[in-house]
Amino acid sequence: MIFTSKIKFALIILLTIFIIGTVGFHLIEGWSLMDSFYTTIATLSTVGYGDYAPETTSGKIFTIFVIIFGVGMMFYTLVLLAETFIESRLSNMLGRGKLEKIIEKMHNHYIICGGGRIGFLICRELIAGKMPCVVVDNNPEVIQKAQEEGFVYCKGDATQDKVLIEAGIKRAKGIICVLPTDAENLYVILTAKDLNQKIYIMARSEEEESEHRLLRAGADRVMSPYTLGGVRMAMAILRPAMLDFIEITTSRQSLELRMEEISVCKDSPFISKSLEDSGIRKRYGLIIVAVKKDSGKMIFNPMANYIIAEGDRLIAMGEDENVKQFAESCLA
Numbered sequence: 001m002i003f004t005s006k007i008k009f010a011l012i013i014l015l016t017i018f019i020i021g022t023v024g025f026h027l028i029e030g031w032s033l034m035d036s037f038y039t040t041i042a043t044l045s046t047v048g049y050g051d052y053a054p055e056t057t058s059g060k061i062f063t064i065f066v067i068i069f070g071v072g073m074m075f076y077t078l079v080l081l082a083e084t085f086i087e088s089r090l091s092n093m094l095g096r097g098k099l100e101k102i103i104e105k106m107h108n109h110y111i112i113c114g115g116g117r118i119g120f121l122i123c124r125e126l127i128a129g130k131m132p133c134v135v136v137d138n139n140p141e142v143i144q145k146a147q148e149e150g151f152v153y154c155k156g157d158a159t160q161d162k163v164l165i166e167a168g169i170k171r172a173k174g175i176i177c178v179l180p181t182d183a184e185n186l187y188v189i190l191t192a193k194d195l196n197q198k199i200y201i202m203a204r205s206e207e208e209e210s211e212h213r214l215l216r217a218g219a220d221r222v223m224s225p226y227t228l229g230g231v232r233m234a235m236a237i238l239r240p241a242m243l244d245f246i247e248i249t250t251s252r253q254s255l256e257l258r259m260e261e262i263s264v265c266k267d268s269p270f271i272s273k274s275l276e277d278s279g280i281r282k283r284y285g286l287i288i289v290a291v292k293k294d295s296g297k298m299i300f301n302p303m304a305n306y307i308i309a310e311g312d313r314l315i316a317m318g319e320d321e322n323v324k325q326f327a328e329s330c331l332a
Contacts (some may be wrong), residue, residue, distance in 0.1 A: 011077060106152075135153040175188070178204045202222075264309070265310070291315070
């Protein structure tokens with residue numbers, strides 16, 4: 001249950017009344033602090049056992065004020081707590097049912113196992129690219145953040161079969177393992193491959209020696225944030241202009257220049273045409289810097305007479321709007 005600002009304020013006021021009541025009875029009636037606190041609790045809870053009662057006029061007047069302000073605040077706080085608890089339970093139940101329906105309708109989505117900083121960065125990029133994804137994590141704070149950001153999530157341990165099944169692994173296109181330890185990522189890879197043999201798996205490796213183990217377990221690609229970060233920092237020193245160019249072309253926030261990977265589907269009008277005849281350069285103002293074949297072979301700086309084939313992944317560079325138009329025409 002999340003403590004709202006109203007509840008926090010009510011609890012502070014109630015605590016203040018407890019303190020004022022305890023100190024007031026102690027000073028006015030001369031009772032010990034424990035007896036004064038006990039009397040304050042008995043008064044505010046309306047129990048009133050009668051073993052302690054103010055004898056002085058000032059003590060009786062003080063008690064009247066404690067009853068008027070304290071009892072009302074006590075019940076107000078209890079009502080707020082009960083209301084928030086019920087709303088929280090209802091929203092969780094309704095939200096969980098809604099999320100289950102959303103996940104059931106998902107196909108060719110990505111499952112991100114681990115919602116840390118890297119996991120959420122991946123989610124934001126996938127959503128920006130209009131790629132459906134589900135975050136899987138069992139940390140309440142991570143789930144709360146996923147709710148705040150509007151991500152589709154599945155609460156649970158990603159190393160368990162039933163949790164991955166709930167996340168729709170049998171219909172998923174890929175799974176990204178960014179859990180805290182390599183052992184957890186390894187276990188998820190084995191489980192994922194057992195549930196869906198065709199799924200694409202990307203994993204993060206913390207230790208350098210873990211990379212080959214993750215690949216042997218079934219990961220299609222393993223990446224180390226430390227290695228990538230180190231290479232990028234070195235490039236910032238040795239080739240700063242090149243790094244600036246890479247960041248500009250790969251950033252989704254860039255409106256001037258963008259580099260995008262575009263797949264050529266079977267109905268694309270560019271199939272069996274050369275790069276020159278396709279009119280990509282003239283019509284869209286784009287440069288095809290590389291082509292990745294189905295076999296995994298990468299052709300850098302392809303010649304003008306290169307024939308575009310079905311399944312090719314064209315690495316196009318140009319203005320953002322032109323890249324979008326070309327991507328749409330490629331899928332037409």
